[in-house]
Amino acid sequence: MIRALLDTNVLLSGFAGLNSDRSTPGKLLQAWFRGEFTLVCSDFIMEELGKGLAKPYFARSVVEVEPEPLLSIGLLGQHVSITARICGVASHPEDDEVLSATASAEVDFLVTGDGPLLQIAQVRGVPIVSPVQFLAILDAGKS
Numbered sequence: 001m002i003r004a005l006l007d008t009n010v011l012l013s014g015f016a017g018l019n020s021d022r023s024t025p026g027k028l029l030q031a032w033f034r035g036e037f038t039l040v041c042s043d044f045i046m047e048e049l050g051k052g053l054a055k056p057y058f059a060r061s062v063v064e065v066e067p068e069p070l071l072s073i074g075l076l077g078q079h080v081s082i083t084a085r086i087c088g089v090a091s092h093p094e095d096d097e098v099l100s101a102t103a104s105a106e107v108d109f110l111v112t113g114d115g116p117l118l119q120i121a122q123v124r125g126v127p128i129v130s131p132v133q134f135l136a137i138l139d140a141g142k143s
Contacts, residue, residue, distance in 0.1 A: 002038065002108050003040055004038070004040065004134065005039075005041070005080075005101055005109070006111045007117070008048040008052060008098075009113045010112060011025075011073070013026070014026050015029065024135055025131050028111070028131055028138075032076075036141075040079075040105045041078070042079070042098075042100075042104075044097040044098070044101060048094070078105075080105035081104065082101060084100060092116070098110070099117075099123045103123055103124045109127055109128075111134045
């Protein structure tokens with residue numbers, strides 16, 4: 001089974017677009033709910049997700065489709081503790097936290113919509129892919 005760490009921006013967009021056929025992050029969360037891949041998450045990403053969900057836009061749009069996104073991830077996702085520190089690689093220190101979680105989690109992919117992270121391309125052998133690329137990977141695995 002593919003193991004993937006989804007960056008906060010993908011999770012937020014996914015929960016906001018869960019019922020939209022046009023939302024690639026929404027389609028990714030639907031695939032996760034169907035058991036097509038294992039979602040891995042860290043404390044840092046959960047904290048960022050909680051802050052994002054508290055913003056008015058997400059508070060309105062997400063509640064309509066998923067009343068407890070943090071609970072869903074907490075119950076259904078796999079938690080990773082940071083065992084490998086990545087520092088000074090990303091352009092923002094918070095992105096190094098995401099890279100550290102990726103390196104610690106033994107995942108197959110880091111999925112992000114963050115342009116600077118996508119430019120890094122991989123971290124310790126783990127490919128960094130966009131939501132569109134990851135959806136294509138999942139779809140190819142169904143064939």
